[in-house]
Amino acid sequence: MLLSELLTEDRVKVPLGSxxxxxxxxxxxxxxxxxxxxxxxxxxxxxxRERERELSTGIGSGVAIPHGKTPFIDQxxxxxxxxxxxxxxxxxxxxxxxxxxLLVGPESAxxxxxxxxxxxxxLLRRESLxxxxxxxxxxxxxxxxxxxxxxx
Numbered sequence: 001m002l003l004s005e006l007l008t009e010d011r012v013k014v015p016l017g018s019x020x021x022x023x024x025x026x027x028x029x030x031x032x033x034x035x036x037x038x039x040x041x042x043x044x045x046x047x048x049r050e051r052e053r054e055l056s057t058g059i060g061s062g063v064a065i066p067h068g069k070t071p072f073i074d075q076x077x078x079x080x081x082x083x084x085x086x087x088x089x090x091x092x093x094x095x096x097x098x099x100x101x102l103l104v105g106p107e108s109a110x111x112x113x114x115x116x117x118x119x120x121x122x123l124l125r126r127e128s129l130x131x132x133x134x135x136x137x138x139x140x141x142x143x144x145x146x147x148x149x150x151x152x
Contacts, residue, residue, distance in 0.1 A: 001115055003123070004147045006078035006103075010034075012139035015084035016100065024087060025049065025066055028102035031079035036072070043072045044104055058091025062134070063124050065117060067103040069110065076105035076112055080142065082134055098134055099124070123149055 011031050018024040029045045036044070047068030051057065058064040079102045086096030101120050105113050124130055129149050136142040 001112060001119065002147075002150050003078065003101075003116065003119055004143065004150055006076060006116065007080055007143060007146060009139045009143055011077075011079040012142050013079075013081040014136050014139050014142050016081040018083070019085070019087060021052075021087065021089050024083065024089070024100060025052070025102075028066065028079045028081065028100055029104070031081070032077045032102055032104055033073065040072045044068070044070050046070075047072075048102070048104065056090040056092060058089040058093075058097050059121065059124075060091055060093035060095065061124070061127070061130060062086060062091075062095060062097055063099045063101075063130065064089050064091065064097040065101045065103065065120050067113070067117060069105060069107050069113065071106060073104050073106055076103065076109050076116060078103050078116070080146075082136060082142065099130060 018027045047070040048066050051068045057066045081100050083098045086098045089097040091097050132145045
């Protein structure tokens with residue numbers, strides 16, 4: 001599974017407008033599921049918050065991968081973005097976060113969910129990729145960088 005198969009230009013925002021962890025989670029959920037009714041959006045956000053309470057998804061090196069499983073989504077959905085300025089996200093390394101990849105899906109897609117999380121994590125280990133994504137000036141450029149990294 002390629003991340004570029006899950007990400008579309010309308011699910012990428014450069015820059016993200018939010019400045020707090022809570023607002024960023026909400027903004028990313030709205031990107032991932034824009035046409036859902038408000039109650040469904042809140043349920044999706046609640047699943048992401050619940051996972052975040054277990055352990056921060058700020059994995060270090062300025063990256064966070066908030067995620068959750070919910071019956072309100074019937075397939076894996078991803079959203080991504082770059083915060084204009086780094087945000088305190090309770091990351092495991094104590095550093096603020098600027099790169100965000102949100103992943104939500106149904107319980108029935110648990111295997112694909114884990115594979116996608118591993119793929120994001122593996123790709124973002126490369127500092128050159130993190131830098132390129134942080135420097136992207138548009139959603140189109142961000143997605144182009146992701147696609148190029150998956151074929152390299």
